[in-house]
Amino acid sequence: SQKIEQNSEALNIQEGKTATLTCNYTNYSPAYLQWYRQDPGRGPVFLLLIRENEKEKRKERLKVTFDTTLKQSLFHITASQPADSATYLCALMDSSYKLIFGSGTRLLVRP
């Protein structure tokens, strides 16, 4: 069956460290993958999109990698800050233009 999985356990890290979140998928061949940030009770906010022919994408302190062989995307936040604390969602588009979201990983950055 098709699945997109993110670590359901919260990631708890010290301010200043690099946070790495994982998104794995099975039985999809997405042309690209998106990452969103969601704060409690609010709508997700788009962060980055990476295409299948791109190995890595950066935006300020954010970096995303996409390995179509491993069927995995990694999302990194360098020099993390308490304000980065939120839930991070990955999403991919299937062949019929449906957008499939992972259930998200909660990041807690301790001061």
Add this chain to the structure above:
Amino acid sequence: EAQVTQNPRYLITVTGKKLTVTCSQNMNHEYMSWYRQDPGLGLRQIYYSMNVEVTDKGDVPEGYKVSRKEKRNFPLILESPSPNQTSLYFCASSLSGTGGIGEQYFGPGTRLTVT
């Protein structure tokens, strides 16, 4: 300001009483979509629309209807709400093209309770 608006933001209703949640975007986006979000289940797509008069089922369409008569509006209709439709609902829009769907802009959410 570019935005997606939803109304109402909060709604408490009773089983079987028809309701409509409105969604509007001012960015001239082709693609619009409705999601529900439940604890532990994440965001699940209910319906989506590639353009005016074109709608398709997402993963959880049962009990919902949509229409896309104008590009900017994409209302979600619950003809006969049931308690299992109690959830947080999000509308979203994005540009779309042959390359797929661009970044999604989400509305602020509608918290629906069906008693």
